[in-house]
Every structure is written in structure tokens, then in C-alpha cells.
Amino acid sequence: MEMESYSKDKHGDFEMARNGLSTPEKPVSFLEISPDEAQVSREESAFRFWINSLGVATYINNVFEDVRNGWVLLEALDKVSPGIVNWKIANKPPIKMPFKKVENCNQVVKIGKQLKFSLVNIAGNDIVQGNKKLILAYLWQLMRFNMLQLLKYLRSYSLGKEFTDSDILDWANTKVKSTGSQSCMKSFKDKSLSDGIFFLELLSAVQPRVVNWRLVTKGQTDEEKQMNATYIISIARKIGCSIFLLPEDIIEVNQKMMLTLTASIMYWFFKQPIEDQRSCGSSDSDIGNQLETSSTSTTYDTESEASTD
Numbered sequence: 001m002e003m004e005s006y007s008k009d010k011h012g013d014f015e016m017a018r019n020g021l022s023t024p025e026k027p028v029s030f031l032e033i034s035p036d037e038a039q040v041s042r043e044e045s046a047f048r049f050w051i052n053s054l055g056v057a058t059y060i061n062n063v064f065e066d067v068r069n070g071w072v073l074l075e076a077l078d079k080v081s082p083g084i085v086n087w088k089i090a091n092k093p094p095i096k097m098p099f100k101k102v103e104n105c106n107q108v109v110k111i112g113k114q115l116k117f118s119l120v121n122i123a124g125n126d127i128v129q130g131n132k133k134l135i136l137a138y139l140w141q142l143m144r145f146n147m148l149q150l151l152k153y154l155r156s157y158s159l160g161k162e163f164t165d166s167d168i169l170d171w172a173n174t175k176v177k178s179t180g181s182q183s184c185m186k187s188f189k190d191k192s193l194s195d196g197i198f199f200l201e202l203l204s205a206v207q208p209r210v211v212n213w214r215l216v217t218k219g220q221t222d223e224e225k226q227m228n229a230t231y232i233i234s235i236a237r238k239i240g241c242s243i244f245l246l247p248e249d250i251i252e253v254n255q256k257m258m259l260t261l262t263a264s265i266m267y268w269f270f271k272q273p274i275e276d277q278r279s280c281g282s283s284d285s286d287i288g289n290q291l292e293t294s295s296t297s298t299t300y301d302t303e304s305e306a307s308t309d
Contacts, residue, residue, distance in 0.1 A: 039254075040132055046244040046257065047139045053242065054079040054146075058093075063139070064130050069095050070104025073127070073138075077111050080146045084111055101128045108138075117141040140256055147263045151270070165259060172198075172262050175205040175269075188258040194251050195219025196228030199261065203235050206269040210235055225251045236261070241268045 044063045051060050056075040060066045067073050071093050078085045090107065091100040105124030112119050118141065126134045151163040169185060176183050176198065183198045193199070196219050204211040215231060217224035229247035236243045241264045249257035 038248075040136065042246055042248060042254075043136050043140075043256075044132075045246070046249075047136070047143065049244045050143055051076050051139075053244075064132055064135060067135060068105075068128050068130050069093055069101045070106075070108050070124070070127060071095075073108045073142075074104060076142065077108065080142060080149065081111075081115065084114070098128070112138060112141065115141075115145055117145070143260065144256075147260055147267070150267050151263065168259065168263050168266055171266055172202055176201045179205045185262075187255075188262070189253055189255040191253055193253050193258060194225055196225060196232050196250055199232045199250070199265075200228065200235075202262070202265060203232065203239070206265060207239050210239060222251070232261075236265060239268065241265055 048060050048063050051063070051072065054076055056072060056079060058066070058072040058075055060072060069091075071090070074085045074087075074090055086107065089103065091104050095101050095104075102124050105127040107124075108127060109119055109122055109124050112122075117138065119138070122134050122138065127138070148163055151168075165188070169188065173184055176185075179201065181201045183201045185193060185198050197216070200211050200216055215227075217227050219225050219228050226247055229250035232250060233243055233245070233247060243261065243264055245254070245257040245261055248254075250261070
């Protein structure tokens, strides 16, 4: 059955290959496992891709197994915040003595607290024991810290301020509004995001002509949402954004991944030459004024940062 498309006259004549839109012949099925297990599996994949993308010496095949000696987490921390790891007290694999693994993981937790992660009831031994929920909670905060650090390097746009989740949210809404669209993201857990339209609007705002609106559906059915979500990831990767989420994360409005997706698009946009940014309707003063008026409170609260829900 042919999909009913969501079209826009001003983009209707653009030509673009249907990259990433076709559904796999054998889609991954989560029917035999619980929703919670499926979510954990997807987050494990996202964090595995992210850690490997950092260029750490140790290649990760399975997050929950490969981080238990603490070494790869120390490598990741050193990539995200160079010089923060005390390598003199770190134990390099192969590690036979269990207490040596605990020493590594204790330093991982100590550094996390130094970086102001929310690590209530998390100890080094939890990582050694392979506690999935706590490992994911730590990795989420490390990934988020990394993205905010990248944005911090671009703080010339924010009048010296450090970026917050609220800044990222406001930036995305302002970009979409500048195109004349009425789409709005109330928060990173806004269920209306599941149809994918907002992020397609955002990608079109930062890179005009990149979205072929004839390939966009209305996002009303599960199948249409899947099409749009897959297309979002395809476009974001095509223009050069670092994307580690899956279509299901968009469809289910995974709060964590919505933030990283938006931040990745924002970071890509700010890396573009000033003249290219202006061609998209933004000036230095626009960006500065927008971030100057942003709330300093974060949309993503401390409790949710430490949760894998």
C-alpha cells in the first residue's frame, strides 16, 4: 500500500536518493524480550558505538562485559577530558586480581563525581559486577558531558556562557520557527516528537534543500513513524552529524537520545562557516541573544540523568 506523504510545495521539486528509507528485509524483533530489555539493548548499542567513535585504544564489543575492569572507561574519560585520569594508579589489562579491577572502577566513579555526575549509590564494585542500570546511567552522563563540552568549545556564540539542555531546546525551537513552521518541541520527552516532523523541520532549517518532503510521511501510523525516523537518521548522518541513536529511540521519544540528537545537529550547525549559518537565517547576534535569554536551568533533571527509563 502506498504511503500518504507529508509534502511542502517549497521543497516538493527537490531530488534526493531514498537513502535509509527502505525497511530491512529481516527487521530486528524484540517480541521475545521485555520492553525494558529491548531498551537496555538499544542503549548498549548506542553507547558502544559512541565509545568506539572516541578513538579509544580498546575496542568495545559488549559494553556490559568490556567495561567491567574499568580500563576502557578510563580511556574514554581521558578522551572526553584529557589529563583527568591518574594513569599512575591505573591497572592495565590483562588484570587477574579482582581488587585491581575495583581500583580502576573506583577511579572511574571518583572522576565522575569530579565532573559532577549524579552517582548516588554507585560504587566501583557495581561496575565490576556488571550492574547494567548503573553502567548505563554512568555512560549516559559521560556521553552528555562530552556533547556539552563540544558545544562549550563553540561558546563564542553564547557570549561566554556554558551551554545547558535548555539552551539546546531553545535553539532548536528558534531554528524551526525561523522557517515559518509552527512545530515546537516542549521538552526532550515531548510525545509529539514521535512522528519525526519536528526534526525534519530542524534539519531543513540548518541545511536548506536537504529534506525531500515527498519522502516524508504524516507520521500517523507506526509504519509512517518508522519511515520518518529512519529518514531523520539518514539525513543527519549524510550531512555529517555524529548520530548514535536508532529509529526506535525517536519513535518512543527516548529523552536521552532526543537531547543528543538535537545537540549533535546544533554542534554540526555551529561548525559551519559563518556565511553558511547566515544563509540559514542566523546571525552572530541572533545566536548570542537567543542563548543570553535562555534559562540556566536544565530541562533534563538530575534524577532523570541517573535513570535508564
